[in-house]
Amino acid sequence: MKQELKKILYVEDDEDIAEIATITLQELGGFDVCHCFSGCEAINKFAQFKPQLILMDIMMPEMDGPTTLLELKKQPCWQDVPVVFMTARVQTHEQKAYLDLGAEGVIAKPFDPATLCTTINQMWEQSRAK
Amino acid sequence: MQSSQFLQVGFARVKARFEQKLALWLPDLTSLASRLRDGQVPSDDMKDLCARVHKIAGSAKTFGYPELNHCAAELELLLLARQGQKQSRVEQAKLAPALAEFVSHIEAAAKTGSTMHSETTTAPAQKNASQYTILVADDDEHIADVLEFSLVGEGCAIVRAADGDAALELANKTTVYQWDLIVLDVNMPGKNGFSVLKALKSNSNTAHIPVIMLTRRDEDENVILGITEGAVDYIIKPFTMDDLTLRISSAINRHKVQVLIADDDELIREVLAQKFQRLGYRPVLAANGHEAWQKLQQERPALAIVDIMMPGMDGFAVLHQARHNSATAEIPIIILTAKGQQQNILQGLEMGAHDYIVKPFDLDELSARVSGILRRSRAKT
Numbered sequence: 486m487k488q489e490l491k492k493i494l495y496v497e498d499d500e501d502i503a504e505i506a507t508i509t510l511q512e513l514g515g516f517d518v519c520h521c522f523s524g525c526e527a528i529n530k531f532a533q534f535k536p537q538l539i540l541m542d543i544m545m546p547e548m549d550g551p552t553t554l555l556e557l558k559k560q561p562c563w564q565d566v567p568v569v570f571m572t573a574r575v576q577t578h579e580q581k582a583y584l585d586l587g588a589e590g591v592i593a594k595p596f597d598p599a600t601l602c603t604t605i606n607q608m609w610e611q612s613r614a615k
Numbered sequence: 616m617q618s619s620q621f622l623q624v625g626f627a628r629v630k631a632r633f634e635q636k637l638a639l640w641l642p643d644l645t646s647l648a649s650r651l652r653d654g655q656v657p658s659d660d661m662k663d664l665c666a667r668v669h670k671i672a673g674s675a676k677t678f679g680y681p682e683l684n685h686c687a688a689e690l691e692l693l694l695l696a697r698q699g700q701k702q703s704r705v706e707q708a709k710l711a712p713a714l715a716e717f718v719s720h721i722e723a724a725a726k727t728g729s730t731m732h733s734e735t736t737t738a739p740a741q742k743n744a745s746q747y748t749i750l751v752a753d754d755d756e757h758i759a760d761v762l763e764f765s766l767v768g769e770g771c772a773i774v775r776a777a778d779g780d781a782a783l784e785l786a787n788k789t790t791v792y793q794w795d796l797i798v799l800d801v802n803m804p805g806k807n808g809f810s811v812l813k814a815l816k817s818n819s820n821t822a823h824i825p826v827i828m829l830t831r832r833d834e835d836e837n838v839i840l841g842i843t844e845g846a847v848d849y850i851i852k853p854f855t856m857d858d859l860t861l862r863i864s865s866a867i868n869r870h871k872v873q874v875l876i877a878d879d880d881e882l883i884r885e886v887l888a889q890k891f892q893r894l895g896y897r898p899v900l901a902a903n904g905h906e907a908w909q910k911l912q913q914e915r916p917a918l919a920i921v922d923i924m925m926p927g928m929d930g931f932a933v934l935h936q937a938r939h940n941s942a943t944a945e946i947p948i949i950i951l952t953a954k955g956q957q958q959n960i961l962q963g964l965e966m967g968a969h970d971y972i973v974k975p976f977d978l979d980e981l982s983a984r985v986s987g988i989l990r991r992s993r994a995k996t
Contacts, residue, residue: 498673499670499673499674500775501629501632501633501674501677501678502673502674502677504625504629504760504763505625505626505629505677507760508625508626520756522777542673544669544672544673546666546669573672573673573676573684573688574688594673594674594676594677595676595677596677598626
């Protein structure tokens with residue numbers, strides 16, 4: 486049974502990037518997006534929103550992406566959902582490190598609005614196939 | 616396709632806002648760069664710098680400034696090393712020039728941004744006569760998004776705060792932002808809208824900024840509380856775009872409305888000045904008749920409150936001058952008279968006073984009369 490991706494939890498501290506990505510995901514992708522400005526907010530909203538996928542910035546003040554993921558996994562409400570990281574700095578060895586953390590994929594910034602939704606759907610399919 | 620058009624317009628707006636921010640940040644960053652070159656800089660300013668550099672390192676490339684992005688990323692690494700105190704001597708020496716380079720990139724970007732705005736074809740035509748800087752404090756990002764989209768389209772620069780503490784911090788940065796208005800949600804976690812409002816009004820740095828409260832339909836007592844505490848207006852959620860823009864422009868424009876207060880009693884001047892400032896008007900003060908007449912001519916306030924009993928040139932003389940001068944003849948004047956001076960009231964009205972009020976007066980009654988007169992005179996124009 487092929488399940489469609491609808492709900493995305495999006496974690497990004499930069500309001501301008503967040504706005505563009507959110508519009509893109511909502512308008513072009515038709516997704517239901519819950520945006521959080523920080524790792525803390527994401528942890529608070531996770532249980533209530535019940536996302537199917539998490540799109541998360543890596544470089545955030547206070548709690549960065551990878552740390553947020555680790556904290557999320559410790560929560561009792563944690564469900565195994567695919568996580569996609571977004572970062573302005575993508576070196577190959579860093580990419581591998583993020584995948585080792587359990588991320589489904591890494592999207593480089595600046596992202597192309599035209600392909601963002603397709604890429605996310607692809608990663609969603611990829612995680613379902615496992 | 617409709618969606619991608621929306622996306623284009625949305626992107627253009629966000630990009631414009633990014634460039635506006637750069638321009639707003641430029642003076643602060645320039646001063647910081649020269650201070651850093653000359654010596655030590657307080658840790659609060661460094662924290663601020665780190666936040667801004669981080670933001671630019673994350674988004675400049677997206678908006679078409681790869682060099683600025685690169686420069687910001689290098690600077691961020693230097694700053695992080697400094698914070699962790701693992702900064703080498705070489706890195707320390709690099710900091711000031713790196714910051715200077717960063718500032719020059721920002722300057723270039725801000726200039727590009729401002730010239731691009733006059734040529735832009737994708738964003739809708741902006742009818743901004745004056746660009747307003749508005750602080751939006753709401754933890755509900757959807758409301759904040761809606762406010763932002765409609766206001767940015769009107770030519771406003773919007774800065775967002777997700778909670779009360781962030782709002783207060785931003786509001787206080789009056790050297791960076793020339794706030795025209797603060798839109799404040801009543802229900803926020805942590806510090807709620809009212810404590811923020813109180814804090815704003817009790818700080819002389821921020822007291823003059825007009826505040827509009829956002830409140831839910833079922834919370835009527837909040838409206839009264841807000842107005843008592845000094846908010847100039849309120850908007851009930853869910854709101855219509857028209858209602859929103861109308862109230863916002865009226866609140867901002869009220870800020871430009873001057874009210875002259877002429878009384879030789881210093882306490883009265885202070886009390887009235889404070890009250891009208893909290894209501895969002897701009898008070899102009901005069902301690903005697905001569906000053907009052909001067910200020911009437913110079914400032915051409917929207918309304919004047921003039922005490923009758925003043926030494927030297929009294930209220931009647933001011934009235935007489937005002938009415939016989941074409942420049943000031945139309946300015947509504949409310950006279951303040953002492954109890955038991957019936958003949959003053961009659962004389963004043965006969966000489967052209969718009970209204971009168973007897974001391975000791977009820978402050979709220981006076982404000983209500985003032986608002987009423989101003990509303991009616993606005994309707995005439």
